[in-house]
Amino acid sequence: MAIVQTGIGDAGVLQWQEQDPGTPGPGEVLLRQSVVGVNLIEIGMRQGAYPGPNPPFVPGFEGVGVVEAIGSDVDQVRVGQRVVYAFPPLGSYSETRVFPAEYLVPLPEDIDDETAAAMFMKGLTVWMLLERVYRVKAGDTILVHAAAGGTGLLMCQWAKSLGATVIGTVSTDEKARIAAAHGCDHPVNYTREDFRDTVRQVVGDAGLPVVYDSVGRDTFERSMECLAPTGTMALYGMASGEPDPYYLMRMGLDKSYFLTRPAVFVYVSRRDWLLQAAERLFVLVRSGAIRVEIHGRYPLRDAANAHQAVESRRTTGSTILTV
C-alpha cells in the first residue's frame, strides 16, 4: 500500500491505494519502510507550486527502513540492514519500495528510526548550508528564516555548535520561545517586528556574512538588505512563493554579494559527499549538540492530515509518518 498523489490540489488528492513496489533491478534494493519524513517540498508539489511529475505518483523523498532484497551489483548495503535516505526518485510515502542502493546510508544502532526520518533530509540540508554553501565560523552572526520549523530548529542548534550568533524569524511568540530553546539568540516575531531592525541592533551597519532564506517572496528583498558587502544570500526555499526577479546590476560598486539557490540533492549526489554529510549529522546528534524534535507522528495512511498540519504552519520541528 502507498499514498498516491492523484492530482494537484488540497490534501484530499492524497489517497491510500494498493501499490506494487516491483522488484529491484541492478543497483537497486527493495525496502520495507518503518518511518517516512514529511518535507515542505512535498506540499509544494501537491499544490503545484513546485514542479513535479504528472499525477498519479507516490510522493516523498525521505524514508527509513530495512533492506528486504537486493538486485545485482549492490555492494553498499546488505539484506537485513537498517538504512535511511533522502534523495530522488520520489516514492517514499509507501510501505515498501524499490530504491537505488547508492543513495542509502546504513543507520548506526544508536540512531532510532523515527529520529533518522525526522532529521535526515533536513539535517543534510543544514550541513549543505552551514558547512558548504557558506562555512559558518565562530563569531559569525547569521539570519535564519522559519527558525522554529523542522529545518530551522536543526539549523539554530548546528550554528550554535559552530559558535555563531543566530537571528531567527518566526510567526508566533510560541515559535519564538521554541527557537530560543534551540539556540536562536535573537528570535524575531516578524508579524510585529521587522527583522532588518533586529539585524541592525545586533551588528550595526556591518551587515551579515550570510542569510539563509527559505521563505522567498515575503522576505527575499529585505534579506538582501541585511547582507555585508561580500555577504552570501542562500535562497534555499520559497515557502511564501517565488521572489520577484533580482536585477544583479542594481548592487552597484559598493556591494559584491554571492547569490545562490542551493539544492541538497546536488550537494549529496556523490556517495562520498553523502556519507560525509550523514556522518557529520550523526556525530552532532550523538553528542547532544542537536536534539531532533518530532512535532507530529501520523500513520502513513493519514498523510493528508500531516500535510494539513505543516501547510497551516501549526507545526514546529519535524513531522513524520509511521508505516
Ligand SMILES: NC(=O)c1ccc[n+]([C@@H]2O[C@H](COP(=O)([O-])OP(=O)(O)OC[C@H]3O[C@@H](n4cnc5c(N)ncnc54)[C@H](OP(=O)(O)O)[C@@H]3O)[C@@H](O)[C@H]2O)c1
Ligand atoms: N534547497 C533544498 O535543498 C531544501 C531542502 C530541504 C528543505 N528546503 C526548504 O527548507 C524550508 C523548510 O522546510 P521544512 O520541511 O523544514 O518546513 P518547515 O520549516 O517545518 O515549515 C515551513 C515554515 O515556513 C514558514 N513559512 C513562512 N511563510 C510561509 C508560507 N507562506 N506558507 C507556509 N510556511 C511558511 C512557517 O514558519 P513561520 O510560521 O514561523 O513563518 C512554516 O512553519 C522549505 O522552504 C523547504 O522547501 C530546501
